[in-house]
Amino acid sequence: MTHLLNLLAAIALLVWGTHLVRKDTLRVLGANLRKILAQSVGNRFTAAMSGVGVTALLQSSTATALIISAFVAQGLMTLTSALAVMLGADLGTSLMALLFSRDLSWLSPLFIFVGVVLFIAKQSTTAGYVGRILIGLGLMLLALSLVRASANELTQSEAVRALLASLSSDRLLEITLGAVLSVLSYSSLAIVLLIATLANSQVVTVDVALGLVLGANLGSGLLAVITTLRSPVEARQVPLGNLVFKVLGVALMLPGVDLWLRYVGPYVHDAANMVVLFHFTFNALAAMCLIGVTQWVARWVKYLLPVPQNNTINGRQRHLDPSALATPSVALSCAVREAMHQADVVETMLRGVLDVIKNNDLALAQSLQKMDDTVDRLHSDIKYYLTRISREALNEKEGQRWADIISFTINMEQIGDIVERILADIEVKKIRSGREFSQAGMAEISEMHANLVNNLRLGMSVFLTDDPRDAIKLLEEKTRFRDLELKYANNHINRLSDKSLHSMETSSLHLDLISELKRANSLICAIAYPILENSGVLAPNRLRQQALPELAPDGPASAQSR
Template identity: 60%
Template sequence: MQSLLNLLAAIALLVWGTHIVRTGVLRVFGENLRQVLSRSFGNRFRAMLAGMGVTTVVQSGTATCLIVASFVGKGLVTTTAALAVMLGADVGSSLMAVVFSFDLSWLSPLLIFVGVVMFTGRQASAAGRIGRVLIGLGLITLALHLIVEATRPLTASPAVRALLVALPNEILLDIVVGAALTVVSYSSLAIVLLTATLAETGLLTTPVALGLVLGANVGSGLLALVATGKASPEVRRLPLGNLLFKLIGVLVAIPFMGQVHVLLQDHFDTVHQQVVTFHLAFNLALAVLFIGFTAPVARLVNRLLPSVDPSASNTRPRHLDPMAIATPSLAISCAAREALHQADIVETMLRGMLPVIRNNDLQLAEQLRQMDDTVDDLYAAIKFYLTQVSQEALSEREGRRWADIMSFTINMEQVGDTIERVLQDVEDKKVRKNRSFSDAGMAEIVHLHEVLLTNLRLAMSVFLGGHVRDAQRLLEEKARFRDLEHEYAASHLARLRGNTAQSIETSSLHIDLISDLKRINSLICSIAYPILESHGALSKTRIRSSQLADLVDEP
């Protein structure tokens, strides 16, 4: 019983070590890995090499699949190029299995010691995150050593040996078991290494081990498919195509497993080498055989998963990919894109506000007020999505971007609420009472509305690019709008003194309207504050100290 418990603990440590390495590498190099992949999509062979290199670092073909699938979903890369990346990613994962097949027990204490020193010394820095990766690598090598030690008492047990002899040598059953173990452990690398170790100690026969390796490959394809189950059809195309490659490869390999077993025994002395070499050879064969069929398979999955009309899902989040949460740089990018989607809806509301004021269009007013519910829902979705991103995993720059996105979405939600209130006031005080603004008053409202739209577009540019010069322009526009509000308020009072009938009837609404437009403009322009503050271009107070001193000294 103690030996079995030790074995289970060692297996858990192996899975946990691969998880630490995968997440640690993505946190340190996530954005750079995305750039490497994005620059390699022009040529399928270069894309395959990029996938191999990135997965060798990440040690997870599933993680690479999720990153590239998000590119496909956003239209940044074709399914054809993405499938080529995944063929290389599977080769990269199998290469890491070969590396870990060597006796690295001497390296484990060194990796853990150096990793802990780096991590505890500077947890929030890049060095601390690299230390976390080293700890994971040390745990993997330690776990493999512990598995060997834990299986020795089990192999000496007569009951265990009798059970293993009684197991049926069914390749399909082995494949199913291997796939299930991979899905449960969330790591095909861990299952392949575990299988090789158990086979080396005699707990598994070589044919059973090879069947489990085939199952592990199928399981890795299922993992990505399950992880993208709730994503858009565009995102799910890559995992489906990759799984088709694996299934076809397994079906082709099954009839030749007897010959493969004999060939491996002739060329490799140990069972451990035979298992990991078979894993590598299988994925190399898939890459060579299917690199020329990425385009036909891409067309097939495009037909199986057709795109959904974007207009039909305008009210739902488009870019909040749950798979990206484990990769902070990718999650921040997804949230930023969704925030711009929210701003687009706010802009539509703002554009529609003027026709309602000018034409007394009740139907349009109702449609625009309903759009505020969409803005609120998107705000809630973005906020919840961002709270799921680990703050410890964010770099200093990503942390600032996280705060910028949160501030931006809050402002957009408040702008939407203000527009809704304006529309309700217009409907109650103007449309239903059949009143109208004077020509001069309407011209002022039109001008303020045009300035608002211009400032909103500038604010979206500031949010997207983070340029200090544009942020300064936005604050200048805030001051200009304030001056316009004062000017037009004075003009309205002058018309009241002139006893203009239309101005008297709509006086309250007119004053409230330009005040609300100013509030909307203030919310829009406040997007510049985080940008300027992060660059040290914002003073603590706008009150000049010299003038304040003069005011205090006055009696």
């Protein structure tokens, strides 16, 4: 019982080490990996090679599948190119299995020691994350040595030998068991390495191990399909296509297991090498034979899983892809795109305000007010989506971007509320009351409205580009808009003094309106603050220090007298 528990603990440590390497590699190289994948889709062969490289770094073809699925869902990559990347990803996993099947246990203490030192000394930095990657690699190598030791002990048990011997007569059972283990462990790499170790320790025969390897490959395809079940249809097409490749590969290689044992077995005396070489050959042959049919497989997948004509919200494609959550940099991009749509809805509401005022359009006013529900829903969806991103998986820059997106969506939601209140006031105090602004007052409102719309567009650009120069320009607009509001408020008071009838009838609405426009402008200009603060441009305190003693409660003289 103790030996079995040790084996299970070693397997868990192997899976955990793989998880650490995958997560922190994405944290350090996530943006660069996205660029590599995006730039390599010119043809199927370069796409496949990029899949090899990215998966070799991530230690997981499933992680690559989730990244690629997000790209396809966002329209950044065609399904054909994505399937070619996945063929390369599976080959990359098999290459890493070849590497880790070597006896590298001597590297384990070195990796763990260096990794812990880097992580403790440089937490929340790139060096610290590299340290976590080294810790993960060290744990993987340590786990493999523990698996070997535990497996050797288990081979002494007659009950275990009898149980595992029952697998030798049923290839379908071997494939099923391998697939289940791969899904449960969330890593086909870990399972293949485990199978190789068990075969080398004679816990299972090589014949059984090869059947389990076929199942592990099939399980990695199933895992990606299961992970993306709630994703948009476009994101689910890639895992489904990859699963089709897995099924075809297993069907092609199943008759070759006996041939492999007959013709390759005599030349490879180490059972672990036999297993990982078979795993590599499986994926290499699958890549070579199937890369030419990616277009046909893409057509089959689109036929089996067609994109609904209206799988959108209000006729619009959603950008909050759940499958992208495994890759924080991609998930943040999805949130930015959804936040920009929220800002577009707010701009539509804001631009419609002037038409409502000029034309007394009651129907338009009510229609624009209903759009605030969309703004609120988008704010809620984006906020919930961002909370599902692990903050620990974000580096410092991504963490700041996460906060900026939250702040931006909150500001847009509040601006939507302001516009809704403005429209409600116009409906009650102007349209239904049959009142009109004075000609001068209408001109002032039109000018403030035009400035506000321009500032909103500038704010959206600042949020999207993080350009400090545009942020400075936006912040300057805040002062200009404030001066404009004070000027027009004084002009309105002067018209009241001149007994202007229209000004007297709409006085309350007029002053409330320009005040609400100023409040909305302040929320827009707030977008600039985090960008300027990160750039070191924004002073920590806007108060003039030389003025503070003069404004002290007792003054300098009183302080001296005490």
